[in-house]
Amino acid sequence: MRTSASFEIKYLQYLDEKAKPANDLPDFAKDPKILIQLYKDMQFVRILDKRTVALQRIGKMHTYPASLGQEAVGVGSGSSLQEGDVLIPYYRGTATMIAKGIKPHEILQYWGGDERGSDYKDKNCKEDFPIAVPIATQMLHAAGVATAIKLRKQKGRAVLTEIGEGGTSEGEFYEALNVAGVWDLPLVFIINNNQWAISVPTELQTRAETFAQKGIAAGIECLQVDGNDVIAVKDATTRALDKARTGGGPTVIEAICYRLSDHTTADDASRYNDPKVHEDAWKKEPIKRLQDYLLASGGALAEELESAEEECKALVEKEIQIYLKFMEEDHQPPEAMFDYLFAELPERTRVQRDEAIRRGSK
Amino acid sequence: MATLTLIEAVTLAMEHELARDKDVVLLGEDVGLNGGVFRATDGLQEKFGVDRVIDTPLAEAMIAGLSVGMAGQGMKPVAEMQFMGFVFPAFNQIATAAARMRNRTRGRLSMPLVFRMPYGGGIHAPEHHSESTEALFAHLPGLRVVIPSNPSRAYGLLLAAIRDPDPVIFLEPKRIYRIEKHEIEDDGEAYPLDTCFIDREGDDITLVSWGAMMHETLKAADKLSEDGISAEVIDVATISPLDSATILDSVEKTGRCVVIQEAPRAGGIASEIAAEIAEKGLLSLLAPVCRVAGYDTIMPYARMEGQYMPSVERITDEVQKVMQFK
Ligand SMILES: Cc1ncc(C[n+]2csc(CCOP(=O)(O)OP(=O)(O)O)c2C)c(N)n1
Numbered sequence: 001m002r003t004s005a006s007f008e009i010k011y012l013q014y015l016d017e018k019a020k021p022a023n024d025l026p027d028f029a030k031d032p033k034i035l036i037q038l039y040k041d042m043q044f045v046r047i048l049d050k051r052t053v054a055l056q057r058i059g060k061m062h063t064y065p066a067s068l069g070q071e072a073v074g075v076g077s078g079s080s081l082q083e084g085d086v087l088i089p090y091y092r093g094t095a096t097m098i099a100k101g102i103k104p105h106e107i108l109q110y111w112g113g114d115e116r117g118s119d120y121k122d123k124n125c126k127e128d129f130p131i132a133v134p135i136a137t138q139m140l141h142a143a144g145v146a147t148a149i150k151l152r153k154q155k156g157r158a159v160l161t162e163i164g165e166g167g168t169s170e171g172e173f174y175e176a177l178n179v180a181g182v183w184d185l186p187l188v189f190i191i192n193n194n195q196w197a198i199s200v201p202t203e204l205q206t207r208a209e210t211f212a213q214k215g216i217a218a219g220i221e222c223l224q225v226d227g228n229d230v231i232a233v234k235d236a237t238t239r240a241l242d243k244a245r246t247g248g249g250p251t252v253i254e255a256i257c258y259r260l261s262d263h264t265t266a267d268d269a270s271r272y273n274d275p276k277v278h279e280d281a282w283k284k285e286p287i288k289r290l291q292d293y294l295l296a297s298g299g300a301l302a303e304e305l306e307s308a309e310e311e312c313k314a315l316v317e318k319e320i321q322i323y324l325k326f327m328e329e330d331h332q333p334p335e336a337m338f339d340y341l342f343a344e345l346p347e348r349t350r351v352q353r354d355e356a357i358r359r360g361s362k
Numbered sequence: 363m364a365t366l367t368l369i370e371a372v373t374l375a376m377e378h379e380l381a382r383d384k385d386v387v388l389l390g391e392d393v394g395l396n397g398g399v400f401r402a403t404d405g406l407q408e409k410f411g412v413d414r415v416i417d418t419p420l421a422e423a424m425i426a427g428l429s430v431g432m433a434g435q436g437m438k439p440v441a442e443m444q445f446m447g448f449v450f451p452a453f454n455q456i457a458t459a460a461a462r463m464r465n466r467t468r469g470r471l472s473m474p475l476v477f478r479m480p481y482g483g484g485i486h487a488p489e490h491h492s493e494s495t496e497a498l499f500a501h502l503p504g505l506r507v508v509i510p511s512n513p514s515r516a517y518g519l520l521l522a523a524i525r526d527p528d529p530v531i532f533l534e535p536k537r538i539y540r541i542e543k544h545e546i547e548d549d550g551e552a553y554p555l556d557t558c559f560i561d562r563e564g565d566d567i568t569l570v571s572w573g574a575m576m577h578e579t580l581k582a583a584d585k586l587s588e589d590g591i592s593a594e595v596i597d598v599a600t601i602s603p604l605d606s607a608t609i610l611d612s613v614e615k616t617g618r619c620v621v622i623q624e625a626p627r628a629g630g631i632a633s634e635i636a637a638e639i640a641e642k643g644l645l646s647l648l649a650p651v652c653r654v655a656g657y658d659t660i661m662p663y664a665r666m667e668g669q670y671m672p673s674v675e676r677i678t679d680e681v682q683k684v685m686q687f688k
Contacts, residue, residue, distance in 0.1 A: 113666075133447075197420050337657060
């Protein structure tokens with residue numbers, strides 16, 4: 001027998017678990033200003049998450065999925081997007097969405113139970129899709145957006161989409177990979193491998209050694225990155241997006257990290273996780289990693305990082321206040337239930353709209 | 363005898379059948395160690411092992427397709443869809459295989475399986491977690507669609523669903539998962555499928571509902587009785603195939619009927635019930651059959667879902683209108 005195909009999966013890491021750098025850091029990582037910005041972006045999301053979970057506990061937020069431990073995945077990939085790129089996010093994409101330009105308070109409005117949170121106001125985000133909750137549906141939407149870009153021969157545009165490792169068990173995930181491969185779509189798939197799909201660990205999702213290699217069967221270039229190393233995530237995503245923008249086709253990036261939070265505020269991970277593993281995972285978390293590197297390399301002083309954190313706290317507080325004020329004062333009228341169903345309201349629905357207004361104003 | 367909520371009654375019924383029948387297996391996302399996101403399978407994997415209570419990979423088409431295959435071998439899978447809003451990848455398997463296998467093979471293969479799923483609004487859940495799309499299933503011949511409205515019925519109807527030789531969609535109104543408790547004897551006594559339950563007798567009007575809306579409907583009946591209106595209240599329970607006879611008998615007595623559903627109005631089960639009465643009970647009617655339903659709109663997110671949900675007031679208003687019809 002001869003070998004018809006063989007493959008290998010590369011693993012990219014620049015800062016190891018002790019924050020020791022590899023000697024060939026990518027160019028952007030040689031600029032402390034960029035690294036400090038990445039540090040801030042990650043801190044911002046962590047502080048925002050903490051505040052948001054606290055709001056949920058006092059009844060001012062509904063179910064919310066935190067990104068704890070996964071900040072580098074979102075920040076590293078989202079910050080690689082450029083004007084003209086399109087983001088097709090999923091529910092754990094808070095960091096990516098913010099890096100793209102979606103307003104934090106818009107994301108809070110969505111999870112607070114208000115449709116207007118998906119009406120992104122930033123001019124850079126007008127084509128971005130709303131948060132996908134039905135798992136893996138977003139993969140195909142991303143392939144569709146990429147198809148439109150490709151058919152119209154638009155140069156310099158790419159699409160980024162994300163999914164959890166559990167979600168890669170869905171048929172729609174494979175369907176999207178397949179078509180992206182056959183048609184060379186300008187598309188980057190990020191797999192956030194945070195080790196858990198609610199209570200289900202990775203070994204119950206796949207017998208494959210890596211999630212990245214699912215791309216192999218579709219003929220797509222794929223790799224793993226250390227998802228706790230924001231430099232690795234950003235470098236891999238930047239290169240993949242550049243490739244996509246210049247006609248080089250799709251890439252699958254599996255970012256390996258650990259979900260340090262509950263699945264959502266409705267979950268209790270202590271029912272199923274191993275506290276020891278959880279504790280170990282804290283030692284690898286992404287913010288501390290970059291912080292240690294910045295301090296050790298002289299890229300930043302401790303005071304600088306502290307004041308960066310304070311700055312983030314203030315920025316988060318501003319967004320939280322916008323959200324809280326919105327929730328307090330800004331309610332949709334009953335007719336909003338009907339006004340976005342169709343471009344033009346059918347007569348039958350108009351009658352119901354009138355009834356809803358009558359009942360709502362009582 | 364234990365005092366149980368609706369979801370505890372669901373657990374008890376599954377536990378009873380797992381113990382009684384070795385062909386019964388539970389499968390789904392997070393149903394094992396975690397006991398399901400609502401805890402419907404709490405403790406069952408520990409009791410019956412990982413081969414009877416199975417955590418699957420995350421894929422609904424797979425869960426449904428596997429169930430079809432296992433049922434073809436005479437196993438009795440009870441599969442959980444984590445939420446009704448995520449059943450759609452499985453819809454293909456349900457519609458093109460589960461519902462039709464007996465018919466396709468002229469009885470050679472049957473599908474003794476159950477798809478359980480929490481459904482409906484009112485718990486401020488995220489997007490896609492609150493819809494009521496029962497009519498989509500009811501429109502598929504070959505499927506039973508069963509909805510309990512209280513703990514005793516959850517126990518008795520789920521036992522029946524698991525034992526039934528044909529596929530059952532078992533919809534659990536999650537808003538009432540923990541709203542009340544019933545004394546339940548774990549005697550393995552199943553309730554009949556394909557039969558409406560008359561929950562209250564009355565003379566002036568028949569109120570028909572199912573699932574969580576039974577609670578609003580019964581409250582409305584209380585209010586109406588204060589106004590001297592005697593309402594008969596029917597819990598449809600099996601929305602497909604429909605037990606029209608019980609409803610028609612009642613309407614023959616009362617001459618009036620209001621059907622209450624949480625789902626959008628157009629193309630819902632309430633429409634089917636109204637059509638049955640129009641066809642077979644027209645001459646006993648003193649007023650048009652009316653529907654109280656959700657609006658024909660996308661289920662609003664948490665902040666506005668209260669505006670969507672049919673309320674006690676909407677029911678009593680509609681009944682007053684029907685009573686005053688001349
Ligand atoms: C189609 C579908 N099925 C089930 C769910 C319910 N659900 C929400 S998150 C989740 C686990 C997802 O795990 P993973 O894909 O690893 O992503 P993570 O949430 O860990 O980021 C499940 C089962 C859903 N949202 N969509």
